[in-house]
Structures are given as structure tokens and as C-alpha cells.
Amino acid sequence: MSIKLFYLSGEPSSTAREIELEATLDYDGLRHLIAAHFAIVEPNGIGFQSQDAILSDVAEVLANEDPISITIDGKPVREIPGPKGLPIVGNFFEIYPDHLGNHQRLFEQYGPIIKTTNMGRTVYQTNDPQLSSIIFSETDFFTKKINEAHPLHAIKNQQAGVFLGDTDTPEWRAAHKFLPPALGPKAVRHYAPTMQQTVEDAFKVFDHFDENGEAWNVYQYMLKLGSQAVGKLVLGIDFNHFSSPDAPPHELIQIIAESLSLNKKVTARGDWYAKLPFGDPQRLRNMRYRIFDIVDQSIQNASRGGVEDLPLQDAALKASNMIDYAVRATDNKGEKLPKTSLIQSLVVATGAGFTTTSSLLSWLIYSLVTYPGVQDRLLQELIDNDITEDTQITADLTDRLTFMDKVIKETQRRHNPSYQPARTAKVDMILPGGYKLPEESVVVGALHHLHNNPEVWSNPARFDPDRWDTEEVKNRHKAAYIPFATGPRMCIGFNFALQEVKVFLPKLVYRYKFIKENDGPIEYDPMFQLIRPNNLYVRAERRVKWPPKSEFAATRASL
Numbered sequence: 220m221s222i223k224l225f226y227l228s229g230e231p232s233s234t235a236r237e238i239e240l241e242a243t244l245d246y247d248g249l250r251h252l253i254a255a256h257f258a259i260v261e262p263n264g265i266g267f268q269s270q271d272a273i274l275s276d277v278a279e280v281l282a283n284e285d286p287i288s289i290t291i292d293g294k295p296v297r298e299i300p301g302p303k304g305l306p307i308v309g310n311f312f313e314i315y316p317d318h319l320g321n322h323q324r325l326f327e328q329y330g331p332i333i334k335t336t337n338m339g340r341t342v343y344q345t346n347d348p349q350l351s352s353i354i355f356s357e358t359d360f361f362t363k364k365i366n367e368a369h370p371l372h373a374i375k376n377q378q379a380g381v382f383l384g385d386t387d388t389p390e391w392r393a394a395h396k397f398l399p400p401a402l403g404p405k406a407v408r409h410y411a412p413t414m415q416q417t418v419e420d421a422f423k424v425f426d427h428f429d430e431n432g433e434a435w436n437v438y439q440y441m442l443k444l445g446s447q448a449v450g451k452l453v454l455g456i457d458f459n460h461f462s463s464p465d466a467p468p469h470e471l472i473q474i475i476a477e478s479l480s481l482n483k484k485v486t487a488r489g490d491w492y493a494k495l496p497f498g499d500p501q502r503l504r505n506m507r508y509r510i511f512d513i514v515d516q517s518i519q520n521a522s523r524g525g526v527e528d529l530p531l532q533d534a535a536l537k538a539s540n541m542i543d544y545a546v547r548a549t550d551n552k553g554e555k556l557p558k559t560s561l562i563q564s565l566v567v568a569t570g571a572g573f574t575t576t577s578s579l580l581s582w583l584i585y586s587l588v589t590y591p592g593v594q595d596r597l598l599q600e601l602i603d604n605d606i607t608e609d610t611q612i613t614a615d616l617t618d619r620l621t622f623m624d625k626v627i628k629e630t631q632r633r634h635n636p637s638y639q640p641a642r643t644a645k646v647d648m649i650l651p652g653g654y655k656l657p658e659e660s661v662v663v664g665a666l667h668h669l670h671n672n673p674e675v676w677s678n679p680a681r682f683d684p685d686r687w688d689t690e691e692v693k694n695r696h697k698a699a700y701i702p703f704a705t706g707p708r709m710c711i712g713f714n715f716a717l718q719e720v721k722v723f724l725p726k727l728v729y730r731y732k733f734i735k736e737n738d739g740p741i742e743y744d745p746m747f748q749l750i751r752p753n754n755l756y757v758r759a760e761r762r763v764k765w766p767p768k769s770e771f772a773a774t775r776a777s778l
């Protein structure tokens with residue numbers, strides 16, 4: 220056993236600490252020991268130096284008599300960089316309104332992790348796969364804890380468990396045990412016919428616009444379509460969004476949207492304001508009661524006629540929607556998800572489900588009308604796979620539509636709808652690259668910038684579905700492409716979302732040729748939690764003829 224002095228390179232040598240080293244320690248063990256003492260997240264990046272000489276094995280460390288400095292990835296430790304900012308507003312005007320463009324610029328200027336302050340709230344963002352994978356991992360270093368600096372703070376709802384609650388809570392554990400089985404790959408396969416019916420119900424509205432030569436706002440109608448599917452399959456409610464061309468969004472969709480923005484307003488003014496028995500706080504409470512009533516009614520409808528209790532996986536395969544599932548699903552102790560959790564978590568899943576899928580559907584239509592050749596290649600793939608107006612789309616069939624899969628991936632890479640999944644530091648720590656991060660800091664895995672990082676993607680601004688066949692992309696870091704985030708708090712609805720778009724897209728592309736109506740830049744709402752194309756208008760022209768099968772497909776069929 221010997222005792223050596225270690226300090227972090229970049230800090231004064233007077234901060235050196237005495238650390239006992241066992242004689243049997245190997246280099247790897249030494250790195251882990253030092254990592255534990257100094258809260259260094261990635262032990263493999265640790266190096267040792269003494270008076271500028273590199274100590275490359277344990278023997279050299281043991282033989283050294285001076286304080287030993289610890290380098291991280293060959294660098295000294297340092298503060299996370301970022302622009303200076305103004306008093307009170309901080310970096311607000313440097314970031315908004317075009318936060319996507321401006322964050323991209325800041326990453327180019329400052330590197331893979333940046334610090335910005337907006338109106339007194341400090342947030343860190345990263346566009347780096349390794350750092351993203353670390354923050355999303357739920358470890359001794361990071362967790363989803365929605366503190367005051369967290370982007371979801373204004374709408375935090377611990378009772379919901381999922382999405383709007385912290386990880387380390389009984390509510391999250393319960394919701395996270397009960398909900399995911401109903402959204403697993405096998406479970407969502409049996410939702411395909413309902414998904415297909417949903418898009419087919421919308422045809423009469425799109426046909427009506429075509430017959431009248433009218434263009435329509437893509438996001439508004441994809442919002443109706445996306446929420447119609449989520450309404451049916453999560454809550455068992457038919458929102459009737461396509462009963463006429465101007466059918467308004469269902470009351471529940473309107474209240475969820477309104478209460479999200481009202482909640483932001485009410486919570487921003489503090490606890491005393493939220494308790495006022497009149498005005499916006501009272502309106503918000505009334506909305507919550509109304510949401511509760513609507514979902515409760517749906518639960519009563521599902522329970523009517525009696526339901527059998529089933530283990531989670533069986534319930535998931537039999538249920539016609541998630542409420543139907545949740546009233547039957549029983550865990551191995553014979554327990555069910557308590558009713559309050561059930562209602563709150565399903566309302567949150569509904570909100571999380573329809574806002575995101577409608578944005579993705581909108582961006583998919585944007586890709587069809589913007590990038591040359593995409594729509595034609597997609598149609599050709601449908602023809603080559605014998606898809607017609609009458610085809611029942613199944614998961615087995617969509618598995619064969621490989622070009623469609625690449626278009627969806629490339630659209631989610633270039634135009635990712637969700638942009639602020641964030642995690643909170645549990646302790647002061649040293650990140651790879653030597654960056655010092657204080658406890659309680661909130662780090663956003665900036666999905667758009669991760670997916671468009673030139674260090675990771677060649678020519679990232681180019682929309683190129685075929686890049687998904689290249690070795691470069693196949694061998695990418697596992698966190699280089701994470702549209703649904705990653706780790707234990709990642710999206711639980713991703714199978715549902717992908718299957719939905721894979722059912723909708725063939726049906727839409729087979730029936731219509733989409734044409735962009737408006738010129739000029741497509742804008743997004745910088746203050747909204749999701750990125751969606753607000754001002755995209757298209758015409759959907761009903762197809763009257765289709766191309767023949769490609770030669771390759773015809774030859775394959777004759778073999």
C-alpha cells in the first residue's frame with residue numbers, strides 16, 4: 220500500500236488529495252479508483268501526468284514522488300463554455316426566435332457542450348453522442364428530475380408518473396410498469412387495422428379539398444389525424460375529426476392544449492397564485508376536472524359488461540385500446556394501476572402521443588413535397604410490393620418497405636419534432652472532455668443538433684434516405700440518432716408512433732400526389748415544446764394512374 224497525491228489538471232496543485240493505492244492495482248483499477256474519488260464520469264478517459272511527463276502505467280505512478288495531475292481525454296478540466304449574455308435576460312436574444320439556427324451556431328463556436336442562461340435559468344445543451352448517452356442513462360450521475368431549470372418545470376405533474384414526473388418516485392415506477400406492455404411491438408401490431416381505418420376515414424375530407432381545388436394546412440390536419448388515432452387507441456374515444464372538412468378538434472384535445480399553456484402561465488407566477496379561487500387558476504382547475512370526467516367516462520365504458528383480469532402481457536394483446544388494457548391488466552401481485560395514476564398517466568400519454576406524431580406526420584409530408592424524387596420512389600415501392608387501394612397494411616408488410624423506413628428515419632434525423640429532453644446532474648462531476656458540471660445542472664440532449672452534427676454525419680444538411688445503407692451510418696455511435704431519446708426515460712410510445720406512420724404513409728401516398736402550395740420559408744413556433752411546420756400548405760391530388768411495376772420487381776416476381 221502506498222499513498223500518492225492527485226489533483227485535477229487545470230486546478231491548483233494545492234487541491235491535491237492523498238489517495239491510498241493497493242500494490243495489486245492495475246491501470247484500469249487505478250483509473251476507476253481515481254474516477255470514484257473525483258466523480259469523473261468516464262474512467263477510460265483518465266490520464267496521469269507529473270511535471271509534463273506522462274505516467275502511462277501503475278509502476279510509473281507509484282515511482283513518482285510529486286503530486287500527480289489527472290487529465291481527461293488528454294485535457295485539463297474546464298468550465299463549460301457559452302456566450303456571455305446580458306443582465307437579467309442572459310442569452311435570450313442570442314437564442315430566440317431561431318433557437319435551432321442559433322444553437323447550431325453556438326455548438327460550432329463553443330464545442331460539444333454549451334452553457335446558456337435565459338431569464339435567470341441556466342441550461343446546458345449537448346450535440347455529442349457520447350455525452351447524450353451519459354445524460355440519458357439514469358445512473359449515479361444523472362436522472363430525470365424536473366427542477367426549476369428543467370424545460371418541463373412549468374407543466375410538472377408528479378401524479379402522472381410518466382413524462383411529467385421525476386424518475387425516483389413510486390408514481391413513475393407504477394406507471395412505467397403498467398403502460399409499456401400495451402405499447403410494445405407485439406401489442407401495437409394488433410392496432411394496425413384501427414390505424415388504417417383512421418386514415419381511411421380522413422379520405423373523404425382530403426377528397427373534398429381536392430374536388431374543390433383547395434390547399435390545406437398540413438399541421439392542422441395532421442393534428443386531427445394523429446390525435447384521432449391516439450384518441451381511439453389510447454382512450455377508446457372517437458374524436459370524429461373527419462366527420463366534415465371543418466370539424467373542430469375534440470373538446471379533450473382543445474382542453475389539453477389550452478391547459479398546457481395556462482399551466483405554464485399559472486405556475487410561472489408561484490404557488491400563492493396557483494391557489495387563487497378565481498381567474499386563470501380556477502379555470503385551470505375546472506379544465507382538470509373536465510379532463511378527469513371525460514377519461515373517467517371512457518374507463519366506465521370500458522368496464523361496462525364486466526372485464527376479466529389478465530396478466531399485463533396478455534391484456535396488452537387482447538385490449539382494443541389502452542384504457543381497456545389498463546382496467547384488465549393485473550401485475551403478479553394481483554395489483555392494478557390505481558385509478559388516479561391511470562387517468563393522469565393516460566392523459567399525459569395522449570398529449571405526448573398526439574403532439575409528436577402529428578408533427579412527425581407533418582414533416583413526412585414536408586419531405587414528400589420538398590425533396591425531389593422521394594414521393595415517386597415511395598410510390599414505386601408500394602407498387603413493387605403489390606400494394607393497392609384495398610391492401611390491408613400489416614406490420615409484416617411494412618417491414619418490407621425499406622425505402623419508406625429510410626425516409627422516415629431521414630425525416631426524423633433532419634426534422635426531429637421533439638427538441639428538449641433533459642436530465643439533471645445528481646452530483647458535481649467531470650464529464651468527458653474535462654467539462655465540470657455542477658450538481659442540479661440541467662443538460663438537454665439537443666436532438667436536432669445531435670442529428671445534424673457535422674462531426675457525426677457527413678453533409679448533415681442534405682436529405683439523403685440512402686445514407687441509412689452506408690457503413691458510416693450503420694456503424695454510428697448508438698446515441699447519434701435518438702429521436703425518441705434513450706435510456707429508461709425514453710419514449711414508451713415509439714412502436715406505436717412508427718407503426719402509425721408506416722400505416723398512414725402508404726395509404727396516403729398511394730391515393731394522393733402531394734404538391735406544395737406555398738412558396739417561401741417554412742416557419743416553426745420557437746416557443747412551443749415541439750418543432751412543427753406551422754405554415755406548410757399542400758394540395759393532395761387524387762391519383763388516377765399509377766406507374767407499372769419496376770423491371771427489377773417484375774423479374775423478381777417471375778422467378
Ligand code: HEM
Pocket residue numbers: 380381382383395449453567568569571572573575576579636637639640641702703704707708709710711712713715716
Ligand atoms: C413521433 C412520435 C414521438 C416522438 C418523437 C416522441 C418522443 C419522445 C421523447 C423524446 C421522449 C422523452 C422525453 C423526455 O425525456 O423528457 C418521450 C417520452 C414519452 N413518450 Fe413519446 N414520442 C412520440 C410518440 C409517442 C406516443 C405515440 C406515445 C403514446 C401513445 C408516447 C408516449 C410517451 C410517454 C408516456 C413518454 C414518457 C416516458 C417516461 O416518462 O418514462 N410518445 N417521447
